Amino acid sequence: MAKITMEHGSGGAATAELIEGLFKDRFGNEYLDKMEDSSVVPGYDRLSVTTDSFVVRPLFYDGGDIGRLSVCGTVNDLLMSGGVPRYLTAGFVLEEGLDTGLLEKVVDSMAETAKEAGVCVVAGDTKVVESSGGEGGLIINTAGVGFVDDGISVGARFIQPGDAVILSGNLGDHHAAIMKYRLNIKNDLIKSDNAPLNRMVRGLVEGGIRVHALRDVTRGGLGTVLNEFAKDSGSDIVLEENSIPVSPVVRDFSALLGLDIMYMGNEGKMVCAVAPEDRDRALQIIRDSEYGENAALIGEVRETMEKPLLIMKTAIGGKRAVPPLFGEGLPRIC
Numbered sequence: 001m002a003k004i005t006m007e008h009g010s011g012g013a014a015t016a017e018l019i020e021g022l023f024k025d026r027f028g029n030e031y032l033d034k035m036e037d038s039s040v041v042p043g044y045d046r047l048s049v050t051t052d053s054f055v056v057r058p059l060f061y062d063g064g065d066i067g068r069l070s071v072c073g074t075v076n077d078l079l080m081s082g083g084v085p086r087y088l089t090a091g092f093v094l095e096e097g098l099d100t101g102l103l104e105k106v107v108d109s110m111a112e113t114a115k116e117a118g119v120c121v122v123a124g125d126t127k128v129v130e131s132s133g134g135e136g137g138l139i140i141n142t143a144g145v146g147f148v149d150d151g152i153s154v155g156a157r158f159i160q161p162g163d164a165v166i167l168s169g170n171l172g173d174h175h176a177a178i179m180k181y182r183l184n185i186k187n188d189l190i191k192s193d194n195a196p197l198n199r200m201v202r203g204l205v206e207g208g209i210r211v212h213a214l215r216d217v218t219r220g221g222l223g224t225v226l227n228e229f230a231k232d233s234g235s236d237i238v239l240e241e242n243s244i245p246v247s248p249v250v251r252d253f254s255a256l257l258g259l260d261i262m263y264m265g266n267e268g269k270m271v272c273a274v275a276p277e278d279r280d281r282a283l284q285i286i287r288d289s290e291y292g293e294n295a296a297l298i299g300e301v302r303e304t305m306e307k308p309l310l311i312m313k314t315a316i317g318g319k320r321a322v323p324p325l326f327g328e329g330l331p332r333i334c
């Protein structure tokens, strides 16, 4: 099967072939098709802008792949500002020796996920680097732009005592899915949750829910995200351990390996703080949305005693502070 060579990064005929034959075919749209040095696109008053690089290994895993992840990760970060994701850029760093068939599969997955998430790829870049001796690696950077309506202000600083804290589904799925490959564990039930969260976020915004903060639960896990919520809002976040949704298979998997579910990453879950009056309606909207069927009310925001903390009321009736993740966590999960 054909492989990526240094020639594909030359800027000459082989590069053109790669761009025309592989990328343009799959990502094509009225902006990208002009093939100028930059794209001119319609704008908006308020924009959300973000970027992320994706280095996950393996490149393909149950429930997703680096292509789907590279779209979902950036789209979800745009959504967390309350806006509508519109444009993506895609930068590829390809290692010499990478199988072109495999690259095609990754780009197919990106194109399909971009369509699902309502974004178009308006600019791209490809570089080829020397082989590091492996089978040919792949790194993807995506940047994204979203449109944010006037009057939408979402952020941890807007969280207030009394707010309800809602999690959109089961914790730890992506982390467990990556880990099973690293440890060579066979279990078909463990799958990544890789997904764009457009529907549930738009449902909340269009449903008039007073959303104070939104964050996707990625690297560092819920424990890290909610510590940021506590710190940035100056309030305590109090969780009910019993109410945190985890699938039975991921619960067993994490118990077996001694992993704390609070620090396991997801790639298709979000946590939000909403005004208490909107709590039940917000929960229903998320549960009725695609990828939100296991959403749960997991806690509430309280006035802090001295220093803002994330506090867990445990299943057996105790209370403990949950610190943010210290140390490295699992590398190359995203």
Ligand code: MG
Pocket (backbone or CB within 6 Å): 076, 077, 080, 215, 216, 218
């Ligand atoms: Mg995020």
